[in-house]
Amino acid sequence: MSEQIVTLRNRAGHALHCMLTRPPAGVARRDLACLLLSPGVKMRVAPHRLYRKLAGQFLARGITVMRVDFHGLGDSEGELPETQLDQLYRQVQLGRHVPDVLAAMDWLADHEKIGRFLVGGLCGGALTGLLAAERDTRVIGLYALGMPTVLDASGAHAADVMTQGQLNRVRGIYLRKIFDVASWRRLLTARSDYRTILRSIGGALGLRTRGKGGPSPVEVPAPATPPAANLNHGFVRAMFQLLGRGSPALMVFSGADRLHWEYEEKFARPWAASLARFSQLLELEMIPNANHVISDPQWLDQARHITAQWLDRRFAAAA
Amino acid sequence: MSAGAAARLDEQPFFFELAGERLFGLLHMPASASLGTVVCCHAFAEEKLWSHRVYVTFARELAAAGHAVLRFDVRGEGDSDREFEETDIETRVADTLRAIDVACDRTGSASVVLVGHRLGGSVAAAAAGQAGERVRGVVVWDPVLDGAEYFGSLLRSNMATQMATGGKVTRTREALIADMLAGETVVADGYGLHAALYRGMCALDWNARADLFRRPLRAIEVPKGGQTDPSPALKALLGAHPGSDAVLAAEPPFWRETRQFHRRAANFTAATLEWLRRPAEAA
Numbered sequence: 001m002s003e004q005i006v007t008l009r010n011r012a013g014h015a016l017h018c019m020l021t022r023p024p025a026g027v028a029r030r031d032l033a034c035l036l037l038s039p040g041v042k043m044r045v046a047p048h049r050l051y052r053k054l055a056g057q058f059l060a061r062g063i064t065v066m067r068v069d070f071h072g073l074g075d076s077e078g079e080l081p082e083t084q085l086d087q088l089y090r091q092v093q094l095g096r097h098v099p100d101v102l103a104a105m106d107w108l109a110d111h112e113k114i115g116r117f118l119v120g121g122l123c124g125g126a127l128t129g130l131l132a133a134e135r136d137t138r139v140i141g142l143y144a145l146g147m148p149t150v151l152d153a154s155g156a157h158a159a160d161v162m163t164q165g166q167l168n169r170v171r172g173i174y175l176r177k178i179f180d181v182a183s184w185r186r187l188l189t190a191r192s193d194y195r196t197i198l199r200s201i202g203g204a205l206g207l208r209t210r211g212k213g214g215p216s217p218v219e220v221p222a223p224a225t226p227p228a229a230n231l232n233h234g235f236v237r238a239m240f241q242l243l244g245r246g247s248p249a250l251m252v253f254s255g256a257d258r259l260h261w262e263y264e265e266k267f268a269r270p271w272a273a274s275l276a277r278f279s280q281l282l283e284l285e286m287i288p289n290a291n292h293v294i295s296d297p298q299w300l301d302q303a304r305h306i307t308a309q310w311l312d313r314r315f316a317a318a319a
Numbered sequence: 320m321s322a323g324a325a326a327r328l329d330e331q332p333f334f335f336e337l338a339g340e341r342l343f344g345l346l347h348m349p350a351s352a353s354l355g356t357v358v359c360c361h362a363f364a365e366e367k368l369w370s371h372r373v374y375v376t377f378a379r380e381l382a383a384a385g386h387a388v389l390r391f392d393v394r395g396e397g398d399s400d401r402e403f404e405e406t407d408i409e410t411r412v413a414d415t416l417r418a419i420d421v422a423c424d425r426t427g428s429a430s431v432v433l434v435g436h437r438l439g440g441s442v443a444a445a446a447a448g449q450a451g452e453r454v455r456g457v458v459v460w461d462p463v464l465d466g467a468e469y470f471g472s473l474l475r476s477n478m479a480t481q482m483a484t485g486g487k488v489t490r491t492r493e494a495l496i497a498d499m500l501a502g503e504t505v506v507a508d509g510y511g512l513h514a515a516l517y518r519g520m521c522a523l524d525w526n527a528r529a530d531l532f533r534r535p536l537r538a539i540e541v542p543k544g545g546q547t548d549p550s551p552a553l554k555a556l557l558g559a560h561p562g563s564d565a566v567l568a569a570e571p572p573f574w575r576e577t578r579q580f581h582r583r584a585a586n587f588t589a590a591t592l593e594w595l596r597r598p599a600e601a602a
Binding site: 007048074075291293300 | 327328330332333334341343345364365368369371372375396397398403480483484485506508509510511577578579580582
């Protein structure tokens with residue numbers, strides 16, 4: 001794998017240090033590049049160099065890969081003002097780094113003569129790609145691993161925005177502690193999280209807390225149920241726009257990751273009726289038992305396989 | 320500096336070669352006449368990624384203070400060649416020795432100071448022991464004095480993943496080590512750990528390695544609890560090696576996942592700069 005360092009500048013003038021990899025000799029280079037975007041604060045290589053491990057699937061199919069460091073992260077210039085990670089993640093989820101993605105696409109168009117792009121990556125990288133797709137029709141596909149559908153630091157108590165999947169898991173933990181003296185001591189000395197206990201156990205007993213709801217954006221269909229309090233409406237809007245223009249999206253989730261439940265309960269089910277007409281474009285794949293960063297080699301093999309299958313289905317060279 | 324106002328920095332990313340393989344480096348050039356060159360040895364695996372931005376800021380602050388700084392990725396990590404599983408402590412030391420040469424060539428310096436973080440500090444000290452006069456001294460942030468113990472912490476991560484995904488630990492620390500020594504690769508946080516790495520790390524025992532102290536060395540220790548002086552064990556260890564000292568500098572554990580976004584280690588940086596400003600004979 002022969003990589004080239006690319007330093008490009010975003011509109012604010014920050015140098016973004018990126019890594020460009022062209023398809024190997026013998027593989028026809030196509031008018032298509034994949035941008036793998038910084039996940040969280042882990043820079044352009046991603047946890048345990050995940051992006052390097054996945055890049056081969058794209059390169060083998062003639063797709064150029066660029067791994068991008070956002071401004072204020074990795075080696076790039078700029079400073080991010082947040083001191084708390086949830087606040088930083090929130091800004092990512094609101095699209096702070098979209099201009100960096102657009103700058104990277106501009107660079108590839110100018111220097112590599114590439115006009116079509118797949119965008120995404122892990123977690124916040126995937127979401128930034130989706131939000132960039134909303135702004136730029138050169139994006140023809142979304143490649144999303146463990147993409148968040150909610151906004152961090154929404155101000156809500158964690159128990160109020162937990163999915164039913166999370167609540168079921170938490171309830172199991174509490175029920176296992178029912179004969180544990182130390183746990184009862186914590187409960188009776190007010191050191192337990194009563195709100196979480198009430199919502200997790202209460203749900204099983206038929207008690208329900210009221211959803212906070214919120215206005216639906218006009219650009220998207222109305223959900224069947226009120227939106228979750230911490231739903232990222234920007235995600236919903238961008239997803240419907242991407243699908244509405246006929247571009248496919250691959251959503252890969254890890255079995256042991258709460259993000260799957262969030263996607264299902266806060267997006268897929270409430271908008272199931274509206275999403276039905278996009279069933280040919282929106283693909284959901286699960287890696288059973290995997291953690292968020294897909295750290296086990298077996299999970300990684302599955303991710304590679306899923307990626308390869310999707311690329312061959314959606315972006316075969318002859319297409 | 321706000322995110323909206325870009326200040327141009329003199330930073331040069333590049334690849335350099337070692338035996339036909341490429342290593343990623345980024346040279347931060349000083350804002351004024353150089354006061355000397357520093358080569359940074361990063362922490363290990365995921366600790367490297369969590370602490371990356373702190374190292375970037377540290378390099379920029381040193382450059383602003385007049386030092387040329389080379390940060391680089393060892394093979395198997397970051398953007399350098401090789402799979403992680405094909406590397407060990409020996410490759411990390413070799414990479415550091417090569418980085419020292421590259422830094423001297425690019426800056427015109429005759430010698431460098433190595434700054435190493437966590438396990439990178441042990442690697443830096445080991446490289447300094449082989450580099451002779453090319454290394455003026457070593458600064459180690461939060462030293463890992465016992466490589467075997469550190470390796471145990473990596474295996475705990477494997478066991479935590481067992482718990483999280485399977486609900487129980489089916490392979491204990493001892494079983495993991497036995498399997499590794501029998502030739503298996505054990506994965507922790509996505510990094511494949513193997514016997515050569517284990518043996519190399521176990522050999523990084525500061526109490527048994529006089530060669531780690533061939534060059535002047537400053538250890539910057541993170542105080543625990545109400546600690547006001549470097550720990551007795553560290554003082555005793557460094558006291559046996561003239562030219563070495565230890566100081567305390569409080570920092571949150573920015574090399575692990577916390578709720579904070581860490582971009583700067585002001586106290587580590589200050590303790591490093593104070594040592595760099597000493598006359599060569601004092602250091």
